Structure formats: C-alpha cells, structure tokens
Amino acid sequence: MTYGIAMLIDEGLVVTVDSRTHAGVDHVSTFRKVTFFENPGERAIFLMNSGNLSVSQSVVNLLSDGFPEPDRPQRMTAAPTMLDAAKMVGAAIREVYRVDATDLRAQGIDHSVLMILGGQIKGDRMRLFQIYSAGNFIEASPDTPYFLIGEMKYGKPIIDRVIRNSTPLNDALKCTLISMDSTMRSNVSVGLPLDVAAIRRDTFRFAVRRRIEDGDGYFDDLRRRWGEGLRSVFESMPGPTWCA
Amino acid sequence: MTYGIAMLIDEGLVVTVDSRTHAGVDHVSTFRKVTFFENPGERAIFLMNSGNLSVSQSVVNLLSDGFPEPDRPQRMTAAPTMLDAAKMVGAAIREVYRVDATDLRAQGIDHSVLMILGGQIKGDRMRLFQIYSAGNFIEASPDTPYFLIGEMKYGKPIIDRVIRNSTPLNDALKCTLISMDSTMRSNVSVGLPLDVAAIRRDTFRFAVRRRIEDGDGYFDDLRRRWGEGLRSVFESMPGPTWCA
Numbered sequence: 001m002t003y004g005i006a007m008l009i010d011e012g013l014v015v016t017v018d019s020r021t022h023a024g025v026d027h028v029s030t031f032r033k034v035t036f037f038e039n040p041g042e043r044a045i046f047l048m049n050s051g052n053l054s055v056s057q058s059v060v061n062l063l064s065d066g067f068p069e070p071d072r073p074q075r076m077t078a079a080p081t082m083l084d085a086a087k088m089v090g091a092a093i094r095e096v097y098r099v100d101a102t103d104l105r106a107q108g109i110d111h112s113v114l115m116i117l118g119g120q121i122k123g124d125r126m127r128l129f130q131i132y133s134a135g136n137f138i139e140a141s142p143d144t145p146y147f148l149i150g151e152m153k154y155g156k157p158i159i160d161r162v163i164r165n166s167t168p169l170n171d172a173l174k175c176t177l178i179s180m181d182s183t184m185r186s187n188v189s190v191g192l193p194l195d196v197a198a199i200r201r202d203t204f205r206f207a208v209r210r211r212i213e214d215g216d217g218y219f220d221d222l223r224r225r226w227g228e229g230l231r232s233v234f235e236s237m238p239g240p241t242w243c244a
Numbered sequence: 245m246t247y248g249i250a251m252l253i254d255e256g257l258v259v260t261v262d263s264r265t266h267a268g269v270d271h272v273s274t275f276r277k278v279t280f281f282e283n284p285g286e287r288a289i290f291l292m293n294s295g296n297l298s299v300s301q302s303v304v305n306l307l308s309d310g311f312p313e314p315d316r317p318q319r320m321t322a323a324p325t326m327l328d329a330a331k332m333v334g335a336a337i338r339e340v341y342r343v344d345a346t347d348l349r350a351q352g353i354d355h356s357v358l359m360i361l362g363g364q365i366k367g368d369r370m371r372l373f374q375i376y377s378a379g380n381f382i383e384a385s386p387d388t389p390y391f392l393i394g395e396m397k398y399g400k401p402i403i404d405r406v407i408r409n410s411t412p413l414n415d416a417l418k419c420t421l422i423s424m425d426s427t428m429r430s431n432v433s434v435g436l437p438l439d440v441a442a443i444r445r446d447t448f449r450f451a452v453r454r455r456i457e458d459g460d461g462y463f464d465d466l467r468r469r470w471g472e473g474l475r476s477v478f479e480s481m482p483g484p485t486w487c488a
Contacts, residue, residue: 151397153395153397153398153430154397154398154400154401155401156398157398157401157426157427157429157430158474158478160429160430161429161471161474161475162474162478168483169487170483170487171478171483173483173484173487174478174481174483174484175478177484178478182401183401185401185405186400186401186404187397198487207487207488208484208486208487208488210486218484218485218486222481225477225480225481226477226481227405229477229480229481230402230405230406230474230477231405231406232477233469233470233473233477234402234406234415234418234419234422236469236473237418237466237469237470237473239412239414239415239417239418240414240417240418240421240462241462242452242462243413243414243417243442243452244451
C-alpha cells in the first residue's frame, strides 16, 4: 500500500509519501512514489502516484520524455500552467491505458491509479490537483487544503486537528511526519523510507527534497517525543468517575 | 457506519460503540448496537453488532427469546460457558440467513454482519470473541487484546499506543472514548450517542452500562482536554531544521 499527504497552505505546498510497495506479502519493495519536475526559479512541480506501479511509471515516463504525438503537450517541463500540467497527467494516464488496459484486464490485474499533482509555474498561481484513473481531476481549495492517498485513515485525525490554511510550512511538514508515524505504527504495509518535499509560494523551487531513512535523527526524535507526549496527555486526563 | 471497540485486559472487559445507522445519507438514525445479557453475580455478557441491522436484530431476538428447535441451545441467558455462547451466536446468524438470505440476495442487499461477544459466566473464564457472517469466530488473546469493528482505522493509533494487558480498566475506558472522538472528528458516519460498558473480572456483573449523549460532562471535558493536549504537544515539538 501507500500513504501520501499533500497540502496547499498559505505559505506553500508540502508533500510526504512512503515508499513501500508490495505485490503480495512476499514481494515487498521500495519504490519512490513521487517525481519532481524542477527548473529552479521557473517551476517546481511534484507528482505523487498510488495504485498500479507499472501504469504510474509509464505515466511518469511519458511526462518526462514527452508524448509521441506532435499535437499533444510535449513534456511536464514545458507545461505553460499548472492546469495544463494537470490535463497533461490526465492525458498521459489515458494514453497508458489505451496501450495497456486490455492486456492488464485480460490478466485480471487492478490497473487503477490515483495521482496528486502540485506545484507552481512562473506567471501562474500555486495549485494542487488529485487526478483519477479516467484522467479527470479535482482541485484543492481553502475549504479542503489537503489530499490524502492510500492508507489515509490512521493518519487523518491529527491532520484534521492541526492543519489550517494559516499553518506555517514547517509545522505542516512536522504534521505530515506525525501523521505518517501514526500510520506506520498501525499498518505494516506503509513504511520507510519517506520522501518529503516543500515549495514556498512564489519561489518556483523546492525548499526541501529529502529522503527520510531508518535512523533519521529528526524523525526518530519526533516519533519518540510524540509518543511520549501523547502518553503524557493521556495519563494527565482523569478517568471516568462512573465506573465502579 | 459503525465504530465499536472491545478490549479484554487483565482487569476485565471494556466495550464502547457508537449508535449511528444509515441507509443512504438521507436516512440516518440512532440504534443501539450492543445488547447486554446480565444475571448479576452469575453472568455478564455483551453482544456488539455491525453490518446489516435487520439481520443483527433478528439474531438478538433469537438469542433473547430462544431458538424454536428444541435440540438447540435455548437462550443466551442459559449458555453454560462463553464458548457455548459464541457457538450460540454463530448458530443464530446461520439460522437468520437460512430464513432470510435468499430474499435479501434477490434484492441485492448486503446482508453481512460482524459481531463481538464478550463476557464471563460463573465457573468459566472471561472471554472475547469476534463472530463472522458464516457463524465462525476467533478469540482475543493477550497478544491482541482488542477487536475493532466498522470505521476502525481513525481511532486505532491511540489504542496501539496506549493499551497493554496491564492497562487499568478506567484507563481503557478513557482510551476507547478518545479513540471514538478521533473517529467522530474524521468521519461523519460515526456519531453520538455512545454505549459504554465494562465488566470487572470475576464479578459477573456490569461495573458500568452507560449511554453517553451529546452534552455529557465527562466526555465533553475529555474531548476538549485531549484536543488541547495534542495541539500543545504538537506545538512543543521542534520543526525540521532542513527546510529552507
């Protein structure tokens, strides 16, 4: 499985995703589930993918190398706006299915994907999209400033409690890591390493692109402090007085 | 949907379940999802149900009023042991399906159920079972001292962090209420009132059978303190130093 978080807040965009992939319990691997398209100072875009890995990788290849047909947008690095970029991802998903879907279905393979695209291109505003298997998409808004994919339920409560549009970028990063920790503790199909990135608004470059591996000092300290803090709050609260 | 928690710890059994039922978003109702069978000092048993409500209620009716056939166990109040009680629930589920399943399937209705049975009968040890639609069941053990049904993922992390076999009964009750709060905040299909109960080991009576309604003093205070405590721990932790 996958757990991925993307947030569009006042200060910018934050993305955190795990890297555990499995085809059956005896075939667990590590694959990067986020791709970065960056021309520093001009554009910074990420594409996070979940679902069928071969379809996702084929989509990324199309977006990186360009579509074969001359009448389609060529490459993610050349998309004029974020809306064009979202349409381009949708078109790439449809193109991969046009070629592969019949054979995948014939083998009884679930070939659905779900992608999250976020970023900013100079001259355009910062945007965050969730793109479906049919190539259609929706956009995040201040009412719902985040998208979650995969095993999202374990880590959603802390996001619902903490994240507002005004949350500082560093606090949003911290929140995604705590949310990921809760998920990894309750579901073994989500695991390290994590890929973390952030883009500050109107900078058109990644403020951070980081891989968090087992033994990462900051993440280990955060997990320990969070666990201790939760238990301390739990213990400080009175129990019910109505249980004899 | 439903969210229900049942735990078997050293001190006894704890059960907490919401009461929101819906058949489509325009038909949301309140139904008690746990039934108590108590003969104080001799037996205290609860049966929590999720899934198809008509099947669940028919099962409870059979267990309360007795099976029609003379060669089957008669009533939950007469089961000699908890294992007999679990078999009786399985037999009741099979009996309801024997009568209703064909017509339910003909209407395209999902008629699956999932039940949790816990309690203690004098002369027998305290046990906790999860019983499936096929009438088969599994039992909780010290390795996995709790069962969750329904929308369980939002509230699972706090249980995984806090609950041990040695957790005091009152702390376990407190934990189930916090877990329920996290779930209600992230999923509107789970809602008040809650039904809460606990049985101390070797007492054969309910230490508490309580309904928590909107405006309950203890629960409101707990939710407020927990939310404030979480935000306080979150704010006290340092943010990442690696994001420019």
